[in-house]
């Protein structure tokens with residue numbers, strides 16, 4: 001029996017454009033494995049919404065591999081220990097995996113390399129999760145970037161990435177026997193209660209990702225640059241969970257958008273460039289995380305270490321439940337709870353409200369998002385929360401405080417988004433939909449404002465002043 005090659009799937013749950021899988025398939029008959037590791041990430045083990053997505057994505061990946069009669073072996077435990085066992089049990093000659101950038105991953109990958117070498121297996125690590133490796137983009141002085149615009153300019157200057165690799169025509173399984181867990185036994189799906197009914201809007205998996213980008217290009221790309229800020233319109237791609245789990249590579253997305261731009265002979269250039277630059281924001285978050293691994297837990301700007309956050313679990317709970325009395329904030333948090341997603345503009349408004357109107361530490365919001373978002377992502381989440389808090393590398397200044405009423409009126413002008421998620425407000429006229437306290441007849445069943453925004457703004461600015 002020929003010695004196998006082990007393919008360790010991580011956040012690259014796809015068959016197409018997967019350099020690690022391609023190399024493994026060329027190196028020998030395949031042993032494909034996914035390891036559920038709740039130990040190594042410590043407090044950053046997958047949250048509840050991520051676990052829902054992971055379950056469904058693994059089902060799809062296993063089906064994709066099954067078309068070639070290749071089983072997906074599921075194992076649970078610290079990844080280095082599990083990989084050591086797999087190499088020992090199979091006598092594999094090589095191990096292949098896609099690189100990951102979480103703060104604990106560098107050390108984990110190093111340990112795995114040592115284990116593989118000791119087991120006599122060649123260890124190969126590949127890129128593919130990002131458009132550009134974090135070390136590859138440097139300022140003229142050889143330093144990492146802290147500001148997005150020159151970072152993206154440097155990336156665009158490199159030209160388009162290599163074209164995606166075509167899907168496999170054939171994969172061959174190792175003939176030996178190897179045991180794995182049953183996916184159901186991992187209990188990744190919620191049971192009592194099952195809060196995931198609203199997640200039916202998603203189709204996790206490689207095919208779902210492909211459909212998502214095709215639909216986006218057909219229906220929304222032509223209005224992306226303007227429409228992307230409107231939560232009442234479906235003008236963004238909703239590719240974030242698919243990208244997070246690697247069901248589609250950023251290179252596949254980039255190439256698909258470039259092809260659409262070329263086919264439109266210039267008509268989609270501005271829209272397409274805007275989308276490509278959003279993909280670069282994702283790379284930028286990882287660039288920051290790679291060079292500043294404390295990003296998820298520590299303010300990038302040191303002076304924010306002394307910020308006088310309020311400890312107010314009751315207010316945090318009100319925010320989490322979407323009962324602040326500010327419709328756009330509440331609509332966003334309710335959308336998040338129901339679907340595992342919140343529109344980007346509303347994420348900014350809701351985050352600003354927690355940090356600045358309630359003076360609650362951004363890390364509390366980051367943790368809530370980690371548990372509830374289907375696209376919860378260690379780099380994007382941390383970089384975005386720090387951006388809103390004003391403590392990040394290339395952050396919005398702290399003194400720029402979102403007014404939730406004006407933001408609502410600007411980006412949800414007819415109130416459709418608010419009416420969808422706050423049905424108590426359904427019958428309000430547009431003029432007061434974002435300021436229901438001004439409705440003369442009052443509103444039954446909708447909470448009063450937890451703070452007065454003008455007073456809260458003043459308090460936030462005083463808190464900021466205390467830092468200088």
Ligand SMILES: Cc1cc2nc3c(=O)[nH]c(=O)nc-3n(C[C@H](O)[C@H](O)[C@H](O)COP(=O)(O)OP(=O)(O)OC[C@H]3O[C@@H](n4cnc5c(N)ncnc54)[C@H](O)[C@@H]3O)c2cc1C
Pocket residue numbers: 228236237238239240241243244278279281282283285342343344345347348351369373375376377378380381382384385388
């Ligand atoms: C407080 C806060 C927390 C966030 N947490 C996350 C998170 O955990 N995971 C996550 O993927 N994004 C996060 N974002 C960024 C952004 O909101 C989402 O990526 C976006 O809403 C996803 O929707 P979409 O796929 O339709 O985006 P599109 O507008 O279609 O953008 C295409 C892709 O570009 C990337 N992208 C877009 N905007 C950003 C951004 N600001 N930063 C980094 N990448 C971006 C995403 O991968 C996205 O799928 C957060 C933003 C804020 C303000």
